[in-house]
Amino acid sequence: xxxxxxxxxYKIFRRPRTYxxxxxxGAIVVLILLAFYADGENYMAFGMQALTQTFDVQGSLxxxxxxxxxxxxxxxxxxxxxxxxxxxxxxxxxxxxxxLRLLLxxxxxxxxxxxxxxxxxxxxxxxxxxxxxxxxxxxxxLVFGTGDLLIxxxxxxxxxxxxxxxxxxxxxxxxxxxxxxxxxxxAFFLSIFAxxxxxxxxxxxxxxxxxxxxxxxxxPVFNALKPYLFTTHIIGWKGLFDDPVAWVPVxxxxxxxxxxxxxxxxxxxxxxxxxxxxx
Amino acid sequence: MLHRCLPxxxxxxxxxxxxxxxxxxxxxxxxxxxxxxxxxxxxxxDGNMKMDVDFIRIPDAKVKVYFRQPDQFRVIKxxxxxxxxxxxxxxxxxxxxxxxxxxxVSGGTTNAAGRSLSVVKLLPIKENSEIVLATLYIDAAxxxxxxxxATTRDNGTFETQLSYGKYADQGLPDEVxxxxxxSAYKLPKGITMEYEGSKKPADRKTAxxxxxxxxxxxxxxxxxxxxxxxxxx
Numbered sequence: 001x002x003x004x005x006x007x008x009x010y011k012i013f014r015r016p017r018t019y020x021x022x023x024x025x026g027a028i029v030v031l032i033l034l035a036f037y038a039d040g041e042n043y044m045a046f047g048m049q050a051l052t053q054t055f056d057v058q059g060s061l062x063x064x065x066x067x068x069x070x071x072x073x074x075x076x077x078x079x080x081x082x083x084x085x086x087x088x089x090x091x092x093x094x095x096x097x098x099x100l101r102l103l104l105x106x107x108x109x110x111x112x113x114x115x116x117x118x119x120x121x122x123x124x125x126x127x128x129x130x131x132x133x134x135x136x137x138x139x140x141x142l143v144f145g146t147g148d149l150l151i152x153x154x155x156x157x158x159x160x161x162x163x164x165x166x167x168x169x170x171x172x173x174x175x176x177x178x179x180x181x182x183x184x185x186x187a188f189f190l191s192i193f194a195x196x197x198x199x200x201x202x203x204x205x206x207x208x209x210x211x212x213x214x215x216x217x218x219x220p221v222f223n224a225l226k227p228y229l230f231t232t233h234i235i236g237w238k239g240l241f242d243d244p245v246a247w248v249p250v251x252x253x254x255x256x257x258x259x260x261x262x263x264x265x266x267x268x269x270x271x272x273x274x275x276x277x278x279x
Numbered sequence: 280m281l282h283r284c285l286p287x288x289x290x291x292x293x294x295x296x297x298x299x300x301x302x303x304x305x306x307x308x309x310x311x312x313x314x315x316x317x318x319x320x321x322x323x324x325d326g327n328m329k330m331d332v333d334f335i336r337i338p339d340a341k342v343k344v345y346f347r348q349p350d351q352f353r354v355i356k357x358x359x360x361x362x363x364x365x366x367x368x369x370x371x372x373x374x375x376x377x378x379x380x381x382x383x384v385s386g387g388t389t390n391a392a393g394r395s396l397s398v399v400k401l402l403p404i405k406e407n408s409e410i411v412l413a414t415l416y417i418d419a420a421x422x423x424x425x426x427x428x429a430t431t432r433d434n435g436t437f438e439t440q441l442s443y444g445k446y447a448d449q450g451l452p453d454e455v456x457x458x459x460x461x462s463a464y465k466l467p468k469g470i471t472m473e474y475e476g477s478k479k480p481a482d483r484k485t486a487x488x489x490x491x492x493x494x495x496x497x498x499x500x501x502x503x504x505x506x507x508x509x510x511x512x
Contacts, residue, residue: 051362054462058353059360148359154466154473159337159360238474243336249474 004112008120012086018124021082022131028078029071029135033143036067051157057150064141065149065165069241071136072172080183080208082128087121087187088200091272096196101277111269118188118265125184126177133173151241158243168245172237175254179234182257183208185264192271230260305385305399311422312415315450316373321347322451324500328354328361332491334464335362344495350374351511354495364459364491366409366434372424372441372450375413380404386414394418396425409433423447435460446500454496461491 012018036043040062048057091114094100104110149160160168186207190200211231214222226232236253239246324344330337342361345353352374354361386398396416403410409431416426423443430436437459444453 050464050466054365054464055362056365057360057362059356060358061360146358148356150360152466155464156334156336157362157464159335159362161338161340162358164338235474243338 001112001116004108004116005119005123008090008116009123012120012124018086021085021128024082025075025079025128025132026135028075029132029139032071032074033067033140036062036070037143040067047152051152060145060147061150062144063147063149063162064137064144065146065162065169067140067144068137068169069149069151071132071140072176072237075132075136077212079128079132079180081205083125083180083184084187084201084204086124087184088191088194088204089197090117090121090188091191092194092197092200093191095194095277104277110273114269114272115265118185118268121184121188122181125180129173129177129180133169137169149241158241160241160243168240171240175237175240175250178254178257178261179237182230182234182260182264185261185268189264189268189271192268192275230257233257305383305397308397308399308417308419308422309381309383309401309415312417312424312450313376315422316376317348319346319348319373319449319451320503321345321506322373322500322502323504323506324451324497326495326497328356329494329496330362330491331493332461333489334461335491337362342495344371344497345506345510346371346373347506347511348373349377349379351506353511355510363493364434364437364457364461366431366437371455372427372439372452375410375427375429379408379410381413389416391416391426394425421447423450446497446502449500449502451500451502452497454494457493457495459491459493461489 149165151158187204190203194200211229215232233253233256239250328342329339340356343355352371381401384400386400397419399415401413411430413429415424427439440456441452442454
């Protein structure tokens with residue numbers, strides 16, 4: 001199995017397009033860091049208006065922990081696009097190049113082959129998140145230092161003590177790994193049906209965009225739908241920054257996402273095993 | 280005619296005398312309080328700050344509190360963030376009273392926390408003073424202020440409750456409880472991208488009637504040792 005995964009990983013990391021995601025995340029993080037370095041105080045003053053009307057805020061708000069939170073909030077919306085670029089290409093890309101039929105002539109079961117492709121996709125997803133964690137947390141701390149983390153929520157303000165933050169980020173990135181794997185599993189599943197990778201990439205992004213809009217709009221009709229949308233649970237990492245941590249909903253969201261991953265994977269195996277491969 | 284007017288005249292005289300005496304005693308009491316406070320030119324204190332506001336979750340923190348005459352006051356959390364209500368100068372009695380001129384009017388006496396306290400109402404002489412009216416509840420014997428209620432021009436009414444210990448001689452409290460009004464806080468969910476699983480503050484709300492509370496328990500004061508300008512910048 002490991003050999004199969006290695007081959008799939010080789011295929012992924014051999015393609016230049018794989019590195020577009022790493023460069024894109026690097027560029028976005030560096031731009032955000034530069035923006036905060038140059039004009040962070042004004043940005044903070046604008047964002048803090050609702051609070052500073054009543055309170056004098058003293059101390060260093062602008063620190064590595066806050067910037068990492070902003071980057072996570074911004075990037076976890078965009079990272080799914082970068083993940084679908086690879087996940088949506090896993091099967092459909094082979095079909096497009098005409099190598100899928102050839103690949104299936106090897107003495108490996110379809111399920112094992114698919115599992116190897118899926119695990120290689122997850123390795124890529126995790127590598128992207130580790131890169132993102134390094135840039136957004138380690139580099140932010142290096143440039144801006146540490147301190148208390150102030151989070152503005154819709155109805156409350158949470159201030160977390162500086163020495164109580166790092167483990168939350170570890171948890172947040174672990175949660176993000178589950179969330180992004182769900183996106184990868186969806187794109188991978190859709191990839192089974194297509195003959196080229198554009199279809200699954202666009203379909204996955206469309207699903208995520210529509211679901212995210214439904215998840216973020218505070219309208220009663222949509223509120224009933226929210227618990228059933230996986231995008232509602234994708235931002236569950238934020239629950240780790242509550243005080244106290246909302247463990248039950250966070251764990252529930254993680255389990256729901258894991259169930260999504262398993263269902264998408266099993267559905268992929270089922271469909272792929274039944275599929276008549278013509279390309 | 281004379282015997283009819285005499286009682287009224289005497290009543291008027293006695294009212295004037297008692298009024299003058301009480302005004303004088305309020306002034307004297309304020310002078311006693313101020314003279315005690317003015318001995319403290321500056322201080323740096325270590326303390327523990329606890330904040331209780333419906334919509335703010337902030338851990339209790341060790342803070343440094345700085346004061347310098349006449350009314351420079353700052354609460355700093357080392358490497359951290361501290362939130363203080365705007366206009367919360369009266370959290371420090373020294374900052375509330377020092378360097379300011381007031382007309383003191385006696386408001387009688389009241390009992391609080393097992394003490395008989397003189398009520399002194401202060402009207403600022405300066406027209407553009409931030410404080411519009413302040414009421415001090417003073418223990419006349421020790422000239423220590425145990426409670427203040429200050430109404431400000433822009434930031435509403437603040438109340439402080441003070442308790443004293445080893446720094447009572449300098450008029451510095453061991454603990455200050457500061458009560459203030461809080462206005463509603465809300466940001467659109469579209470901006471904050473709220474996680475649905477997070478607990479809503481309404482679930483945890485206490486019956487605080489929109490009032491916030493900050494308490495600072497002082498552990499140690501360093502008095503008249505000088506405080507650098509950079510602290511107040």
